[in-house]
Amino acid sequence: MGNFLTDNPELYERRFPDPDHRAARFAHDVIGRFGGGTRVLDVGCGTGRDAGYLARLGYEVTAVDLSHSMLAFAAARHNGVDFKHGDMRAFDIGRTVDVVTCLDSTMLYCHTDADLRAFLDNCHAHLAPGGLLIAEMRNGAFFLGNTELLNEVTVRTVAWDGIAYTARTRLWIDHANQLLRRHRVWTWAELADPVVEETAWRLLFPLELRAHLAAAGFDVLALFDEPGPRTDVRWAPDAVLSTALSGDRLHLVARSRPR
Numbered sequence: 653m654g655n656f657l658t659d660n661p662e663l664y665e666r667r668f669p670d671p672d673h674r675a676a677r678f679a680h681d682v683i684g685r686f687g688g689g690t691r692v693l694d695v696g697c698g699t700g701r702d703a704g705y706l707a708r709l710g711y712e713v714t715a716v717d718l719s720h721s722m723l724a725f726a727a728a729r730h731n732g733v734d735f736k737h738g739d740m741r742a743f744d745i746g747r748t749v750d751v752v753t754c755l756d757s758t759m760l761y762c763h764t765d766a767d768l769r770a771f772l773d774n775c776h777a778h779l780a781p782g783g784l785l786i787a788e789m790r791n792g793a794f795f796l797g798n799t800e801l802l803n804e805v806t807v808r809t810v811a812w813d814g815i816a817y818t819a820r821t822r823l824w825i826d827h828a829n830q831l832l833r834r835h836r837v838w839t840w841a842e843l844a845d846p847v848v849e850e851t852a853w854r855l856l857f858p859l860e861l862r863a864h865l866a867a868a869g870f871d872v873l874a875l876f877d878e879p880g881p882r883t884d885v886r887w888a889p890d891a892v893l894s895t896a897l898s899g900d901r902l903h904l905v906a907r908s909r910p911r
Contacts, residue, residue, distance in 0.1 A: 656838050656847050661699045661725035663812045667819075674881040676705035679753045679786055681887045686873055686905050688784040689750025695740050695775070696758030700726025700733060707732040716743050741770035748780045755881070757789040760853035763831060765864075768854065772868035779908040785870060788880060790832065791902035792855035795825060801900070815840050830855050858897050861904065870906040877901055 657664040679702065682688075690711050694703040697715035699722055707713045707730065714734045717723050727735045736745055740758065752775045762768040775785050795802075802823050809818045821836045831852040838847040856864075862872055877899030879885040885894070 655719075655849055655851065656836075658698075658719045659721050660812075661722050663810065663817065664722075665699055665701070666812045667808075667810045670701065670881075673701070673705045674886075675755050675788070676702040678788070678879075678881040678887050679751075679755065680706060680709060681889065682786050682903075682905055683751055683784065685889070686784055686907075688786075689780070691749040691780075692751045692753060693745065693749040693778055695743075695752060695754045696756070696761075697726060697735070698722050698756070700730045700735065702753070702755060703733045703735075704730030714745050714749065716740070716745070741767055741774060743774065745778065748778055749783065750780055751784045751786060752779060754785070754787040757853050759787050760789050760832075760856065763829070763852060763854050768856075768864055769868060772864060772870070776869045776908050776911070781908065781910060783908045784873075785865075785904070785906045785908065787904040788882070789902050789904075790853055790855070791877060791897065791900060792830075792857045792860075793897055793902075794900050795832065795855060815842065825855070826852070856902075858902065861902075865904075865906050869909055869911040871909055872904070872906050874903070874905040876903050 657667060692706055692711045692713045694713060694715040697703045697717045700715060703713045703715035714736065716736050716738045718739055720737060723735050723737055762771050805820050805822050807820050809816050817838060817840045819836055819838050821834060823832060823834050826833050832855050834851040836849040858875055865872055874893055876893035876895050877897050878894040879887045879891050880901050880903045882901055
């Protein structure tokens with residue numbers, strides 16, 4: 653089972669629009685606030701819109717993704733970005749950067765401790781001394797006492813190229829493996845058999861994340877739930893960071909140190 657949206661980047665952007673570039677602006681603002689540099693590596697770049705926006709702001713951007721479809725779409729639309737194919741746990745761009753960004757829960761595709769450590773080690777190896785790791789992801793702690801996103805089937809339809817695509821989605825917790833699992837079924841008028849997807853994200857708790865980062869050679873500068881690109885509270889240069897860590901989203905800023 654593949655990922656229908658990953659295989660169809662234009663539909664992905666219709667389903668998850670970001671016309672105001674909130675995700676890329678968030679990364680830019682965090683880089684400025686915490687003293688990052690101008691060489692950026694975007695891991696899990698998807699359709700390339702965040703990488704492209706940062707490049708237009710003057711950053712030297714390299715972007716990595718595992719999907720050939722996403723990379724082809726991105727490269728055709730965003731000049732000034734060095735797009736590369738690679739696995740987040742094992743890519744090698746051949747140089748160091750000042751900032752690694754990893755947005756939209758991409759880090760959580762590392763389902764095991766070994767996968768997570770390989771990813772963090774790879775980020776550390778690609779960062780110049782004192783470089784920043786900026787990540788945005790679902791917050792494992794949110795699911796300790798909240799069920800509002802779980803178990804019920806949500807139905808959403810998006811139109812693309814004259815066809816209405818309908819997705820029926822259910823989320824639930826796989827407690828034994830500490831995963832948030834998603835079952836999604838796509839249907840549309842011309843389709844004979846539904847397209848079924850099974851996806852999962854690792855649920856990391858804040859203290860657990862801190863421990864993994866410390867072991868991989870990072871000092872955590874900030875861990876907060878608001879503001880962020882997918883929260884109601886918008887980023888501002890003087891924004892007060894909420895460290896209650898009870899929200900759906902978790903935001904991380906960490907600095908690499910010698911090991």
